[in-house]
Amino acid sequence: MKRLGYIIQKEFKQIFRNKSMLPIIFVMPLIQLLILANAATFDVKNIKFGYIDYDHSSTSRALIEKFHASTYFNVVANYPSQKLANESMQKGSVDVLLEIPSYFERNLQNEKFNNLGVTINAIDGAAAGVENVYVTQIIQSFNKKLMIDLLQVSDQSQVQPINITTIPSFWYNKTLNYKTFMVPGILVLLVTMITLFLSGMNIVREKEIGTLEQINVTPIKKSQFIIGKLFPFWIIGLALLTVGLIISKLVFNVPMVGSLVLMYFYTSIYILVVLGIGLFISNFTDTQQQAMFIAWFFMVIFILMSGLFTPIESMPKWAQYLTEFNPIKYFVEVMRMVMLKGSGFVDIIPQLSKTLLYAIVMNGLAVWSYKKTN
């Protein structure tokens, strides 16, 4: 026990003496949280909008006016021809093109039917989809108004068309504030990243500077050494969570509906998984550089398949099965459930039990593969 205590004490001393380490541990993640949470928005705004009006009628002008009025669109240009419009699309100075054909108004009145050409820059597929919805919404509302106008002109006695409107009520995030959704997720990433990198590189560092060799010729027990090495990072992980939560509350005003105790309880088990992975990595690498690259490899896959930026439900089936092995996925889920929904212990049992199993397996593997002799 005395040995273990001294090893932990030594680790903390080394961490706090490393002048470049402290800012990396505490300042960098917080800056990332502040920047990412403000910048990683899924809202599509300031869409560069251009149009070609071959009709030049009052109806076509009224339609263009609708786009002017929209907060999502910036009307940047009016093109005299399709050719010029295509050129600016090519240059990237416009994202959405609306083409109003000639005799638009006349055909609309005579045939009660017409087509509009919409061209969208779809390099970013997700944004293009959103832009399409916006364009459709504007045209539909314009359409509705037009219908009423036309109906009034042609036949007053005809029955008004039935309209079904939906009034959604948004649960758990009433104002659809994306920060409420993103901040807990980003916090998860930061806790994971820092603890994984630190633990992964820590033992490798001892290998690199040769101290591990000296340690290995001592009667110190494997378990004592590993616990002594990893315990400080477990504490740092929880400290990071605390700082992150304070910032979420104070800066982003993210609601915390659920129990903090539950959140810490889950996190304390979760960090064990990450530390296990870190230790496992360090057992199979010889330099900090190798450890860093391998940690990055896993980190990138974990992040992109965590459901943080893209919903897991829309991934292909095989990828969905893969995400079962992603600890970040569970942490993101639990974090959002507890913070935003106020889920209790019973609700997170599936995630909790999987995380616990993961922790046992990972640490078991790590301890098994750690050898004092080679």
Added chain:
Amino acid sequence: MSINLEHISKSYGKIEALKDISFKVHPGELFGLIGPDGAGKTTLFRILTTLLIADEGKANVTGFDVVKDYKNIRKSVGYMPGKFSLYQDLTVEENLTFFATIFGTTIEENYELIKEIYVQIEPFKKRRAGKLSGGMKQKLALCCALIHKPKVLFLDEPTTGVDPVSRKEFWEMLKRLQQKGITILVSTPYMDEAALCDRIALIQGGEILEIDTPINIVKHYPKAIYNIGSKDMYELLQKLKGFENTYTMYPFGEFVHYTDKRDDFNPNELQQYLEENGLKEITIEKTKATIEDTFMELAK
């Protein structure tokens, strides 16, 4: 027997680092492993300190088998690896306390053993190990290896990269530790240090060339050695290389150590040959073989 090796072999892939090594080290002996870089010294140390498992053969240290009883060995030996391997970001005192704690002891308990060495670095005990000079680092590493009162001390090239004064001091310290009953196995590439050991093993290419006391090893040297000096060292080497009866010749300090193929060698003959070849201020005199000469001869 303090250390006992029987037919130890170890290969890294296709490279044979150790080939059938056997020797014994008696309790309280200062035993030197002498050999150039890459001879297999470090591999041997790693096997004896239970960091590496040999492919073949048996070894035991203080009566414990290096494979089966590795736990007992780790409790009773001190190891100082060739590379400085203490925590550079911890202070002198913290490093020492750390190793004492790991071995379940305290600095006070075994202070007597390290006192002589520790007093020299004590004024700097609040300084970080990384900021110490080379000689002081060695002393600290030795203190750390001694803090648990080991029965056997393994020192892997302890004086490599250390200045001559510190080297001399270091060997004096080893002699004193030996008097306290500690068995010491030390490796070094410096032949002059070999003479300070009780017995030495000359090792090269993973094989032991010879084991004996330094005095006996030198006695085994078969030829008469001559110190040849001249004003122009380079020309001298070139001309000696061209001499038909040259058996060995290599620079040794300010002279060239020369041996002749024949047993009835007459120095005057060589003097004449060199003079004919335009060398000036030639001196030829008989000298005693050193361990280096013996090593060079055996390693041929």
